[in-house]
Amino acid sequence: MTSSRPPVGDKQDRGREVQAMFASIAPRYDLLNRVLSLGVDRAWRREAAREALALSPRRILDVATGTGDFALELKARAPHAEVVGSDFVPEMLDIAREKARGRHLEVRLEEGDALNLPYPDGSFDAVTCAFGFRNFADYARGLSEMWRVLAPGGRLVILEFPPPRPGLFGALFRFYFRQILPRVGALISGNAGAYTYLPESVLAFPDPERLAGLMHATGFRTRFRLLTFGIAAIHVGDKG
Secondary structure (H helix, E strand, O other): OOOOOOOHHHHHHHHHHHHHHHHHHHHHHHHHHHHHHOOHHHHHHHHHHHHHHOOOOOEEEEEOOOOOHHHHHHHHHOOOOEEEEEEOOHHHHHHHHHHHHHHOOOOEEEEOEOOEOOOOOOOEEEEEEEOOHHHOOOHHHHHHHHHHHEEEEEEEEEEEOOOOOOOHHHHHHHHHHHHHHHHHHHHHHOOOOHHHHHHHHHHOOOOHHHHHHHHHHHOOEEEEEEEOOOOEEEEEEEOO
């Protein structure tokens, strides 16, 4: 019986390709997020932050933090919490540090691999990941690592783009993702490949029910809800 999973080498290659791609678009990443989501991504982050902070965590890890938008949102809403942002793209972290200084928010921003987090077991009361989980080369390994660094009673919150749902709106959004988004992204960022990758990564991502199943298999008590007609989804996983 052959495995449906890619060999380890393939996963490592994919990780390096994603790292290089995000490094190349780092300076325009925030602008593109605003333009391509029509600014709605900010409201989605607010909703996800409310879920992440509902249990009043003292230590929070934001995995695949990118340019730090979600880590800074968490710190602004929970100034007494310790917030750590981790990412494997140094160029993104440099921008996140500039933003943190500009907003006078103290967030630890550290280089790290989401599939091998450099933190001891049970280090955090909450772990979050906003629009980065679909870039993981191994979803099960990523969930296992986030479970590992969560303390008992901790909460994981994943904010992500699920594949477009069936129906008219889903068909329109699929057309937008495949035909319009890559052209706008290439025009603004100068990197056509990055914004061809984005719709491909969303269309290949597990649907919300399947992601909930993966989280449940890891050990989480899981629920999810769709946002803006299913363009985004928040998954919440509690560790017993």
